[in-house]
Amino acid sequence: MNNSKMSSIIFRILFLVTLPLINIIHTALNNYRGNVHILRTHLDLIIPFEKIFIIPYLLWFFYFVSVLVYFAFVDRKNYFRLLFSIILGNFICHIIYYFYPTTVPRPDVMGNDIFSYLVRLTYASDNPFNCFPSVHVLNALLASMYLFNYAKKAAVKYFSVIAFVLITLSTLFVKQHYVLDAVASSIIGVSMYVLFTSDYIWNTQSFKRMAYLLVPGFAKKYYVK
Secondary structure: OOHHHHHHHHHHHHHHHHHHHHHHHHHHHOOOOOOOEOOOOHHHHHOOOOHHHHHHHHHHHHHHHHHHHHHHHHOHHHHHHHHHHHHHHHHHHHHHHHHOOEOOOOOOOOOOOHHHHHHHHHHHHOOOOOOOOOHHHHHHHHHHHHHHHHOOOHHHHHHHHHHHHHHHHHHHHOOOOOHHHHHHHHHHHHHHHHHHHOHHHHOOHHHHHHHHHHOOHHHHHHHOO
16 A cells, blocks of 8 residues: 555544544533433333343444444545534434433443443443434444445445444443434434435535535545545
């Protein structure tokens, strides 16, 4: 790999700094602000608490960031499309958090096993707000859709589906989200995918101007074609 190509890859990866910035906004909104809503359905009452699902829940961040880094190396266009999808999708989620705060009551977690410990640690580090829609489901869905449609090997396609399903189920089984949280984020995720993978939309001048606002001027020619 020549120096020019490596420099372009490093440049793309630097845009991942937007993810911690999103987390700052998430943390600021993740607190009790009065008049919070509980979107529990009958299905949520049936779904049991299963602490073992804390494993896919915690692997969520590693999964979608790994997919982003993978695309940074192999496909510039899909990398930026996926990244912009995540940024805009998360922005929409946080607007909803601000105007329509929700919460999910959590169970008491007993036991000294590793799974119980990880659940308690997760609960302690993440307030039970910012639930509707689920960012966990949104980011996992977007990463899986891009990976599924890019991959040539069936094994990778199966992996992307399994990863999404496990992460989505984990949000329900560890009682971090309700079913409606997952449904809403799936709608947003599919909408973002359609928006950012449409060549017609992507090639319009207004959309390019928006993309160029996110990408410094000196990189227009080389990184967002």
